[in-house]
Amino acid sequence: MSSLPAIATVVGSGTMGPGIAATLVRAGAEVRVYDISAEALAKAENTFAFASGVLEQLGSDTVEGGSVSFTTDIAAALSGSLFVIEAVPEKIELKKTVLGQIESLVGKDVIIATNTSGIPITAMAESMTVPGRFVGMHWSNPPHLIPMIEVIPGKATDAAVTDQLVEIVKAFGYHPVIEKEIAGFVENRVLYAILRECVALLEEGIVTPEGLDTAVKWGIGYKLSVIGPTRLLDMAGMDIYAAVSSYLNKELNSDTETPQVVTDMIAAGKLGFKTGGGMYEYGEGDVAAKLKDITAGLVAARKTLSSITPV
Ligand SMILES: NC(=O)C1=CN([C@@H]2O[C@H](COP(=O)(O)OP(=O)(O)OC[C@H]3O[C@@H](n4cnc5c(N)ncnc54)[C@H](O)[C@@H]3O)[C@@H](O)[C@H]2O)C=CC1
Numbered sequence: 001m002s003s004l005p006a007i008a009t010v011v012g013s014g015t016m017g018p019g020i021a022a023t024l025v026r027a028g029a030e031v032r033v034y035d036i037s038a039e040a041l042a043k044a045e046n047t048f049a050f051a052s053g054v055l056e057q058l059g060s061d062t063v064e065g066g067s068v069s070f071t072t073d074i075a076a077a078l079s080g081s082l083f084v085i086e087a088v089p090e091k092i093e094l095k096k097t098v099l100g101q102i103e104s105l106v107g108k109d110v111i112i113a114t115n116t117s118g119i120p121i122t123a124m125a126e127s128m129t130v131p132g133r134f135v136g137m138h139w140s141n142p143p144h145l146i147p148m149i150e151v152i153p154g155k156a157t158d159a160a161v162t163d164q165l166v167e168i169v170k171a172f173g174y175h176p177v178i179e180k181e182i183a184g185f186v187e188n189r190v191l192y193a194i195l196r197e198c199v200a201l202l203e204e205g206i207v208t209p210e211g212l213d214t215a216v217k218w219g220i221g222y223k224l225s226v227i228g229p230t231r232l233l234d235m236a237g238m239d240i241y242a243a244v245s246s247y248l249n250k251e252l253n254s255d256t257e258t259p260q261v262v263t264d265m266i267a268a269g270k271l272g273f274k275t276g277g278g279m280y281e282y283g284e285g286d287v288a289a290k291l292k293d294i295t296a297g298l299v300a301a302r303k304t305l306s307s308i309t310p311v
Pocket residue numbers: 011012013014015016017034035036037040086087088089090091094098115116117118138139140141
């Protein structure tokens with residue numbers, strides 16, 4: 001019998017919610033998508049349809065019986081639900097309020113997972129009545145395409161709940177990675193170490209954005225997508241790592257604040273794809289074309305990577 005809960009609810013339907021829902025529906029679950037904003041839900045219906053189309057393109061396993069509904073009625077979204085994924089904005093107080101709402105509407109044995117990017121689970125669970133059923137479930141964007149999920153128990157999370165979440169993740173064909181709780185979790189700690197250095201290199205004018213993207217895509221991304229960093233150390237040799245790190249580590253950027261260049265871009269309304277300009281400028285139709293290319297690339301890469309020995 002599949003470990004996938006028959007009825008699941010996604011709370012918050014912005015960038016992440018619709019792709020999460022599409023993944024669960026394809027695996028056979030009845031998914032309710034809840035948001036406080038009717039406008040967000042209307043957009044989410046389109047994003048859900050797009051993500052479902054991508055899963056079809058990918059040819060991922062499908063289980064009959066999956067369905068989706070969208071609602072601004074939280075009680076209806078949670079009625080009879082067996083598994084809840086919270087995906088509201090990354091603000092701890094908002095998340096705590098929403099968790100309180102969810103807990104007041106579901107039974108004590110319902111697992112509540114959070115898609116936080118890195119807020120410690122224990123801090124988020126502080127005011128929960130049953131914190132043992134609460135667990136981190138960090139999907140990566142785009143959630144319908146990146147088949148890895150970080151599973152992070154907090155101090156109060158029941159071991160059985162962590163085990164159940166691992167089985168749920170496996171049931172829809174993703175790779176679960178169990179981690180000890182730490183701010184940012186593993187994926188974003190590594191990503192943000194890379195991004196800090198990248199932004200510093202751009203800010204210092206060492207390389208152009210195009211040059212940086214080429215160096216990282218082919219010199220790092222391509223290689224790491226096949227073998228992973230631990231194996232890379234073995235391939236390079238500890239002697240090489242020791243020799244290079246002895247002079248390089250002290251040179252790497254170690255700023256603790258958000259880079260000024262990013263703060264300035266935000267002030268100028270340059271947020272990236274969502275405003276039509278960021279590190280690069282996008283003209284009419286450019287963002288849609290880029291997203292199409294990125295999706296096609298991720299579909300092709302996932303097919304290839306799935307067919308070779310992992311890490
Ligand atoms: N965007 C990304 O690349 C990733 C985001 N995450 C995490 O996932 C969570 C959601 O992120 P996004 O989808 O990017 O956020 P978003 O801002 O795109 O969407 C959040 C949605 O939550 C809704 N919302 C706000 N308050 C609500 C409430 N009280 N009840 C129900 N819905 C409410 C908003 O209307 C919005 O539609 C955050 O914790 C974020 O850090 C995790 C992985 C990747």
